[in-house]
Amino acid sequence: MLTDCPILLDDEHLLVIGKPEGLLSVPGKGPEKLDSLYWRLQQMWPGIRVVHRLDRDTSGLLVFARNLPTQQHLNRQFADRTVSKxxxxxxxxxxxxxxxxxxxxxxxxxxxxxxxxxxxxxxxxxxxxxxxxxxxxxxxxxxxxxxxxxxxxxxxxxxxxxxxxxxxxxxxxxxxxxxxxxxxxHAETLEFTHPVSGERLRLTLPAPF
Known part of the structure; x- marks a missing residue:
């Protein structure tokens, strides 16, 4: 289910994963658009939460939250533009x-x-x-x-x-x-502050082209 989705970071608070080209970030309208990275992750990590998205045809890094406080913290970072992509x-x-x-x-x-x-x-x-x-x-x-x-x-x-x-x-x-x-x-780098440890993280997934 995640064979084309490399996991760069997985802890009790968040998940950073690579989305392949051609896969929706979140489900679209209609049952034919249910399959998405978020839907697949839900099967493995119930309760996982969306933080940001990539277009279906764009590949690269996405961060997902494992709980509400982490999602809120990451959302603030995106809103304050302290996340670098x-x-x-x-x-x-x-x-x-x-x-x-x-x-x-x-x-x-x-x-x-x-x-x-x-x-x-x-x-x-x-x-x-x-x-x-x-x-x-x-x-x-x-x-x-x-x-x-x-x-x-x-x-x-x-x-x-x-x-x-x-x-x-x-x-x-x-x-x-x-x-x-x-x-x-391709979203190649993602840099943000870990909501719990406070560590500044920079993740990189080289472009496949």
Whole structure:
């Protein structure tokens, strides 16, 4: 049930685990969308609690709480932006600069679900830092550091930059998607303070692409 989900940390308070690409973080609407990482974990650790999520097609690290006080503590860390996350992505093309940031407000687009769009009037403030790691033929490997945590933020911001993420069926429709086997976006590092010990933890799960 968890053969593709490496566990990086497991104690009586929390669990840090790697979610594979193609698996929901939490159940969706309808019985056909029950299978998810959260549902699978519930079978093994009853009472486990959700703290944050990744898109179905994004792989990488997630932290789950084993009890309510831990969940509340971690939720505060996310709300206060003291949790650090970094992602690895492959994007189409080659950004002109070696690093930069995107500050564009985002909102859900009800006319084209499940996409989100940049909207300067109604969107929520959103900020992403990006750094070029390697330039390859036709695409670039980048480090993405979201300052805010909006839904689809990294995908929308890379599209707005003119370099959508390789394999993105929602936001890279102007590019050849036939050569990509998956969305090339992976939550590689997660850093937070342990709610009980107070230790600052940094977990890393290398990208599979």
């Amino acid at each position: 970094s992602y690895i992505a492959l994007v189409y093309g080659h950004p002109a600069e070696m690093k930069g940031e995107v500050n564009l407000p985002i909102r859900y687009d009800p006319d084209h679900p499940p996409t989100h769009i940049v909207d300067f009037e109604h969107g929520k403030p959103s900020q992403t830092l990006w750094t070029v790691l390697e330039r390859k033929p036709g695409h670039t490997r980048v480090l993405l550091e979201p300052v805010t945590g909006r839904s689809h933020q990294l995908r929308v911001h890379m599209q707005a930059l003119g370099h959508p993420i390789v394999g993105d069926q929602l936001y890279a429709t102007d590019f050849d998607l036939s050569t990509a086997s998956r969305l090339c976006l």
